[in-house]
Amino acid sequence: MVSLNESENRRRSSATSIALVANGSFRNSRAVSGVPYFLAQAMQELAIVVPINAYPNRPVRWLARALTFRRRRDRWDEVFLHGWLQAALRSAIRDLKLIGRSGDVRHVIHIRSWYFPSRLPYSAFIDATSTMLQGAAPKWTLPEVQQVKRRRREQRYYSGATKIFVASRAAFDSLTEHYDVPPQKIVLTGNGLNSFSGRSPSERSGPARKFLFVGKEVQRKGLDLLLEAMASVHESRPGITLTIAGVDQQQLPGWTRDASWIDVQGLIQDRDVLRDVYDAHDVLCLPARQEAFGLVALEAMSRGLACVVTNVGELPVNVRDGIEGRVITPEDGPGLATVIFELSDVSTDLRRMSASAITRAGAFSWLSISKQMLSTIGL
DSSP: OOHHHHHHHHHHHHEEEEEESSSSSSSOGGGGGGHHHHHHHHTTTTTTTEEEEEOOHHHHHHHHHHHTTOOSHHHHHHHHHHHHHHHHHHHHHHHHHHHTTTTTEEEEEEEOOOOOOOSSSSEEEEEEOOOTTTSSSHHHHHHHHHHHHHHHHHHHHHOOOOEEEEEEEHHHHHHHHHSSOOOEEEEEOOOOOOOSSOOOOOOOOOSSOOOEEOSSOOTTTTTTHHHHHHHHTTTTTTOOEEEEESOOOOGGGGGGGGOOEEEEEEOOOOOHHHHHHTTTEEEEEEEOSSSSOOOHHHHHHHTOOOEEEESSSSSSHHOOTTTEEEEEEETTTTHHHHHHHHSSSSOOOOOHHHHHHHHHHTOHHHHHHHHHHHHHHHH
16 A cells, blocks of 8 residues: 555656746745745645746846946836846746756746746736836836837737736736736636744734834835824824834935834844734734735734725725725825724724634635646646
8 A cells, every 4th residue: 555655756756847937036935025935835735846036146137237227226227127138037047947847847837027938838927017017116117118118028928828827806907908818818816825933813902002014115005195194193192103114214204203103114024023013013004006916914914913905906805894904095195094093992893803804814825826726727
């Protein structure tokens, strides 16, 4: 009788592999929002995974920086970070690392970033297209002529894909509207939960006093609106505080330096530290102007935080108004202030929202998404 381990070894020795390609490390749970790390961990339970980090090394990045020189520093950063040359470089790195693997790698799944078409059958897993981010995020916004060229190359990439897995309905709509991708080629999967190790989450009990923002982009994530709303509420609720993670002090208005109720922690790389930050707060605020999915909201919910989000992307689907938190419209500063005021009131049933948030976050599984992907592409 063959043992389970022997059976598994036979299956793996005879199985073909699937390559996962990302513009970042598969060993770092914070790189590329943690998606490569957690997706690979889950998919390895189902198939032989070949992780390919397509991020260029430092000398190659220096060369690319020189080749994309622009007089204006902001334009230079935009073209260097998100122009066609970066896509060409990561595609070349992918192809070099796949040399000699064509016999056992049956399919390639690209995570997040767009690439030049692969010689092997490939699919894409995205949460947003460049067209969605053009204008919404300064660092993603190219001059119009270059954006048109980027969209054409991106369209060729999508055209050659076997399937396109999307984390958001907004990405689904953008693919059909801006890239002429047939709907039957697109599969809505959502995202999984980037879970934390260690202690179990605890339910909060109201009123909310400690509010939290996690994100790297001030404007796109709506941090400027949150600062104004919190400042107005703080006048009547002096006990509330705001912690900001992911943004440095120099990115914020000068008055925030003297606000003792604001704690700016900058970028947090260690997930255990990030877990502790979540656990020390009551409510996550993400009043985003543009957001495809919002993984940070799932992370916060998994630690028992109620969430205040806008009705963009998947946020109002993941965080249901009045159940796991509150949902407002983008750019609604007064509405945001009202919600913060209400959550900090003694009558708020924060425990119910907190318990619902923990349960809701647990339903998002990278293993389920991995099964869906492999089944869809016939592996």
